[in-house]
Amino acid sequence: MRRLPALATLLTCLLWLGLPGGALAYPGTVQSGQYTIHYNALSGDALPLASTRAYGLRHASDQGLVVIAVNKGDPDTGTNVPFGVSGHAATLLGKPVPLTFRHVDDGHDHHSVLVVFTVSSGETLRFDLDVTPQDAGTTHLHFVHSYEP
Numbered sequence: 001m002r003r004l005p006a007l008a009t010l011l012t013c014l015l016w017l018g019l020p021g022g023a024l025a026y027p028g029t030v031q032s033g034q035y036t037i038h039y040n041a042l043s044g045d046a047l048p049l050a051s052t053r054a055y056g057l058r059h060a061s062d063q064g065l066v067v068i069a070v071n072k073g074d075p076d077t078g079t080n081v082p083f084g085v086s087g088h089a090a091t092l093l094g095k096p097v098p099l100t101f102r103h104v105d106d107g108h109d110h111h112s113v114l115v116v117f118t119v120s121s122g123e124t125l126r127f128d129l130d131v132t133p134q135d136a137g138t139t140h141l142h143f144v145h146s147y148e149p
Contacts, residue, residue, distance in 0.1 A: 029075065032139040036075040037131050039068045041145040043119070055104070055114065064097075064119035064147060069112040070133050082111045087129035087141075089117060097125055119147045 030037045044052050044063025052059040068085055071078035082105075089097040102114040119125060124146040132138040 028141075028143060030139060030141060031075065033136070034072055035081075035133050035136060035139070036071045036078060037068065037139055037141065038071070039066055039129075039141060039143075041066045041127070041143070043147055055102070057114075057116065061121055061147070062118055064117045064125070066115035066127065066129070067112060068115065068129070068131060069110075070131065072133065080110050080112075081133050083113070083131055083133040085113045085115065085129055085131050087115075087127065089125045089127045092124050092126065092144075121147065123147050 027038070027040045029039075042065055043061045044058050044065060045061045047057070047059070047065075049059050051057075052063070057063055057065070068083075070081050070083045072081045073079055085101055087099070089099055091097065097117050097119070100116045102116060104110075104112045104114060115127075115129070117125075124144060126144050127141065129141040130138045131141060
């Protein structure tokens with residue numbers, strides 16, 4: 001059974017609303033010309049169990065995620081557009097953290113990217129991600145997020 005539209009909607013809600021408890025989620029928005037980039041850093045145990053299972057993720061505090069979506073036009077009501085993402089993450093001591101980029105497309109009009117990695121409880125990571133909407137320039141995201149126990 002294909003449940004991507006409902007899960008994509010859930011991920012979108014996480015992006016715009018964040019999650020209860022500031023230590024669990026770090027929602028952010030960056031405006032770049034006519035594009036708005038929404039992103040949210042969280043751990044796998046912050047998502048509902050059904051969502052982590054549907055995406056093949058671990059429902060665990062050591063499963064780190066960054067969810068990204070891009071809208072064109074109005075930041076709140078614009079059209080969700082396809083985009084590419086690349087970049088890296090490291091601990092505060094400079095140890096690289098391997099990232100996996102997973103494109104999520106519901107087959108209709110929702111596109112997002114899950115950045116997946118392993119994180120230790122209490123670890124703080126620095127992210128440097130380049131987001132490139134289809135037919136547009138690249139926007140650099142730089143943020144730090146602490147994954148609290």
